Amino acid sequence: xxxxxxxxxxxxxxxxxxxxxxxxxxxxxxxxxxxxxxxxxxxxxxxxxxxxxxxxxxxxxxxxxxxxxxxxxxxxxxxxxxxxxxxxxxxxxxxxxxxxxxxxxxxxxxxxxxxxxxxxxxxxxxxxxxxxxxxxxxxxxxxxxxxxxxxxxxxxxxxxxxxxxxxxxxxxxxxxxxxxxxxxxxxxxxxxxxxxxxxxxxxxxxxxxxxxxxxxxxxxxxxxxxxxxxxxxxxxxxxxxxxxxxxxxxxxxxxxxxxxxxxxxxxxxxxxxxxxxxx
Amino acid sequence: xxxxxxxxxxxxxxxxxxxxxxxxxxxxxxxxxxxxxxxxxxxxxxxxxxxxxxxxxxxxxxxxxxxxxxxxxxxxxxxxxxxxxxxxxxxxxxxxxxxxxxxxxxxxxxxxxxxxxxxxxxxxxxxxxxxxxxxxxxxxxxxxxxxxxxxxxxxxxxxxxxxxxxxxxxxxxxxxxxxxxxxxxxxxxxxxxxxxxxxxxxxxxxxxxxxxxxxxxxxxxxxxxxxxxxxxxxxxxxxxxxxxxxxxxxxxxxxxxxxxxxxxxxxxxxxxxxxxxxx
Numbered sequence: 014x015x016x017x018x019x020x021x022x023x024x025x026x027x028x029x030x031x032x033x034x035x036x037x038x039x040x041x042x043x044x045x046x047x048x049x050x051x052x053x054x055x056x057x058x059x060x061x062x063x064x065x066x067x068x069x070x071x072x073x074x075x076x077x078x079x080x081x082x083x084x085x086x087x088x089x090x091x092x093x094x095x096x097x098x099x100x101x102x103x104x105x106x107x108x109x110x111x112x113x114x115x116x117x118x119x120x121x122x123x124x125x126x127x128x129x130x131x132x133x134x135x136x137x138x139x140x141x142x143x144x145x146x147x148x149x150x151x152x153x154x155x156x157x158x159x160x161x162x163x164x165x166x167x168x169x170x171x172x173x174x175x176x177x178x179x180x181x182x183x184x185x186x187x188x189x190x191x192x193x194x195x196x197x198x199x200x201x202x203x204x205x206x207x208x209x210x211x212x213x214x215x216x217x218x219x220x221x222x223x224x225x226x227x228x229x230x231x232x233x234x235x236x237x238x239x240x241x242x243x244x245x246x247x248x249x250x251x252x253x254x255x256x257x258x259x260x261x262x263x264x265x266x267x268x269x270x271x272x273x274x275x276x277x278x279x280x281x282x283x284x285x286x287x288x289x290x291x292x
Numbered sequence: 293x294x295x296x297x298x299x300x301x302x303x304x305x306x307x308x309x310x311x312x313x314x315x316x317x318x319x320x321x322x323x324x325x326x327x328x329x330x331x332x333x334x335x336x337x338x339x340x341x342x343x344x345x346x347x348x349x350x351x352x353x354x355x356x357x358x359x360x361x362x363x364x365x366x367x368x369x370x371x372x373x374x375x376x377x378x379x380x381x382x383x384x385x386x387x388x389x390x391x392x393x394x395x396x397x398x399x400x401x402x403x404x405x406x407x408x409x410x411x412x413x414x415x416x417x418x419x420x421x422x423x424x425x426x427x428x429x430x431x432x433x434x435x436x437x438x439x440x441x442x443x444x445x446x447x448x449x450x451x452x453x454x455x456x457x458x459x460x461x462x463x464x465x466x467x468x469x470x471x472x473x474x475x476x477x478x479x480x481x482x483x484x485x486x487x488x489x490x491x492x493x494x495x496x497x498x499x500x501x502x503x504x505x506x507x508x509x510x511x512x513x514x515x516x517x518x519x520x521x522x523x524x525x526x527x528x529x530x531x532x533x534x535x536x537x538x539x540x541x542x543x544x545x546x547x548x549x550x551x552x553x554x555x556x557x558x559x560x561x562x563x564x565x566x567x568x569x570x571x
Contacts, residue, residue, distance in 0.1 A: 130502040150500055179499055192490050193500045197508040200483055202563035203540040204475065209565055210536060211471050219569045220458055221429055221472045223409040227570050228507045229476040234567050237560040241553060248548050255545050257489060259538055261482040266534050269527050274520060281516040284481035286488055288513050290498045291506050 014039055017069040018077045019088075021045040021054040022239075023133060024104050025079030026141025029059045032077075034143060035173050042069045045138075053138040070095055075166065078103040083242035086114045093118035100163040102127050106190060106239075107246040108154040108183035116158075125167040126154040126183060128190070129176060136236035147175035154183040191250035196258060198232050198240055199251065205233035293318055296348040297356045298367075300324040300333040301518070302412060303383050304358030305420025308338045311356075313422060314452050321348045324417075332417040349374055354445065357382040362521035365393045372397035379442040381406050385469060385518075386525040387433040387462035395437075404446040405433040405462060407469070408455060415515035426454035433462040470529035475537060477511050477519055478530065484512035 016038040018025045025043075032038040043060030045051050051063040070076055070092065078085055078092065082105040089111055092101060102125040103111055115124050129151040133140060151171045156164055168178055181189070208230070244251055268277040295317040297304045304322075311317040322339030324330050330342040349355055349371065357364055357371065361384040368390055371380060381404040382390055394403050408430040412419060430450045435443055447457055460468075487509070523530055540559075547556040 130500050132502065132504060149502060152500060189500055192487050193498075193505050194502065196483065196486065197504045199541070199544050200479055200508055202560055203537060203544055204479055205563040205566040206540045206543075206559065207475065207533065207537040208471050209562065210540070211533070219472075221409050221431060221468055222570060223411070223428060223473060225411060225476045225511055226472050228510060229479055230566055230570060231507060232504050233563040234570070235560075235564075237557055237564070240560060241556055244544075244548060244556065245551065245553065248551070252545065252548055254486065254490070255541065255548075258482060258486040259541055259545070261485045261489070262478070262534065262538055262541070264485075265478050265482055265523075266531065266538070269523060269531055269534075272524065272527070274524065277520055277523065278516055280485065281481055281514075281519060283488065284484040284512040285514075285516070287484040287509055291501060291509060291513070 014075055015042075015073045016040070016075045016077065017042045017044060017064075017073040018060065018079060019044040019066065019069070019092075020079035020081075021050045021059060021138045021141075022079065023136050023140045024129070024131075025077065026054060026057075026059045026138045027131075027143075027145035028077055028079060028104065028129075029054075030141055030143050031146055031174050032170070037170060037173060042073065044069045050138050057138055057141070059138055059141055066092075067095065070099065073099055075099065075170075076101040078105075081239050081242050082107045082110065082246055086110045086246070089115045089124070090118045093120040093124055096120050096123050099123060100125065100166045102167045104129055106132075106194065106243045108152070108186045108190075110246045112155050112158070112183040121158055122160040123163055125156070125159045125163050127167060127171070128152045128154070128186065129171070130194075134231050134234040136239060146171075149176055150179055151176040152179045152181060152186050154181060154186050156180055187247050188250050191247055191254045195243060195247055195251050196254045198235055199244070199255060200258065201230055201232035201235075205230050293354055294321075294352045295319070295354045295356065296321045296323060296343075296352040297339065297358060298323040298345065298348070298371075299357065299359035300329045300338060300417045300420075301358065302415050302419045303408070303410075304356065305333060305336075305338045305417045306410075306422075306424035307356055307358060307383065307408075308333075309420055309422050310425055310453050311449070316449060316452060321352065323348045329417050336417055336420070338417055338420055346374065349378070352378055354378065354449075355380040357384075360518050360521050361386045361389065361525055365389045365525070368394045368403070369397045372399040372403055375399050375402050378402060379404065379445045381446045383408055385411075385473065385522045387431070387465045387469075389525045391434050391437070391462040400437055401439040402442055404435070404438045404442050406446060406450070407431045407433070407465065408450070409473075413511050413513040415518060425450075428455055429458055430455040431458045431460060431465050433460060433465050435459055466526050467529050470526055470533045474522060474526060474530050475533045477514055478523070478534060479537065480509055480511035480514075484509050
């Protein structure tokens with residue numbers, strides 16, 4: 014299978030590695046608007062060659078779209094309109110916007126909307142890693158709008174990468190993603206800003222930073238080029254979660270202000286129920 | 293050196309292992325009010341023997357106090373009053389309360405107030421691990437109130453465990469700990485409650501949970517017996533940080549509500565500065 018990966022960053026680069034590692038790509042061409050990313054992807058062996066978009070698309074059987082979600086939503090119709098027989102799937106963290114956009118193409122049925130649930134706080138081709146997607150979930154959205162062969166090809170690739178498949182509609186995905194991923198990033202960004210605000214007064218606190226701090230704040234290193242468009246596209250759902258989160262923080266605040274140990278214990282005991290979800 | 297460890301949980305248990313691994317304890321006696329913890333600590337080889345408090349203290353050269361901070365503050369004076377020649381250090385996450393309490397004992401000078409900056413979300417003797425403290429920081433507070441030999445013994449132990457020493461007064465420690473540790477726990481607890489609140493509507497979201505979610509929420513598994521007293525003792529500093537954190541979250545909320553991409557980018561770029569602190 015001849016593959017083109019459009020966008021050679023964290024996800025596109027790791028996808029390229031995974032497809033090669035599993036012998037799913039007889040050839041793998043990379044497309045990236047950034048010449049530095051092209052060079053790095055070649056040097057790191059993520060791709061066999063780089064090419065312009067149209068050339069890469071025309072010569073491929075499978076196209077993986079791995080650019081920021083705002084760009085993906087802009088590119089999807091021109092890309093789909095160019096297809097003759099190919100399958101195209103995206104890997105973006107929001108699904109409603111790209112699905113709505115794709116509906117405007119007569120080739121909508123060649124597109125499979127997916128979201129592999131994996132990422133790190135790093136970006137660019139140098140952040141690509143082997144084995145990224147193993148044992149993770151991938152969400153496939155609005156599958157009824159895709160051709161059976163396109164869906165079958167995409168599903169079998171993800172299964173070969175060791176992922177388990179979840180099917181849902183794009184609107185439901187975006188609600189869940191807000192809770193399970195997007196709010197974690199906003200919380201981390203805000204926590205970093207909270208601490209950096211204080212750090213103006215005293216640098217010493219960072220010498221004390223331990224594992225708990227690092228784990229809650231590491232996502233604050235994430236790239237704005239990727240995350241701003243996600244936040245904007247999923248604004249309504251994220252605002253809904255963010256309001257709930259602020260309200261939950263206010264409960265902790267109130268329990269402390271009133272020295273209400275019973276209420277504080279209730280809040281912590283309730284939070285401990287997360288143990289049955291993350292081991 | 294004959295050592296007594298009072299409190300055989302995550303920190304006390306890991307400290308017992310570290311002291312044995314580094315050959316710093318010729319004998320190691322454990323004290324714990326919970327008979328089940330005593331049995332487990334013996335079975336796991338954390339301690340050579342268990343004993344009652346007074347017996348253990350009288351027979352030791354060094355005493356490590358590793359109980360929840362509210363209990364530590366209650367126990368410190370009776371413990372100190374019993375000492376003849378021993379050194380006693382605590383390992384609690386707040387330092388102001390125990391230092392103030394200790395000042396009431398004529399043996400205050402035998403006490404060294406410390407906070408090794410390490411922990412996990414697990415608790416009890418079964419959560420103790422080898423090598424816990426290596427390459428971490430330990431804060432030593434109000435060192436001028438400790439005898440030179442007590443300070444020297446405590447410092448050399450922590451150095452032997454591979455820790456680097458920071459000195460500050462207890463009040464400064466508690467401010468920094470609020471920023472670097474306590475707020476991360478409150479944020480995680482509140483994030484867990486946010487998601488669990490939503491989960492009532494739909495269980496499917498947890499199948500999607502990925503690394504980012506786990507890393508920001510794992511601290512929500514932490515034990516209320518340890519954390520409630522920390523939050524209560526450090527209430528003023530934590531409220532200060534919590535107010536700042538809610539205010540930072542409100543900025544994200546405002547940028548989304550107004551679709552102000554410039555402001556959102558500024559917030560994320562600012563948060564990205566955390567890269568120079570956590571690699």
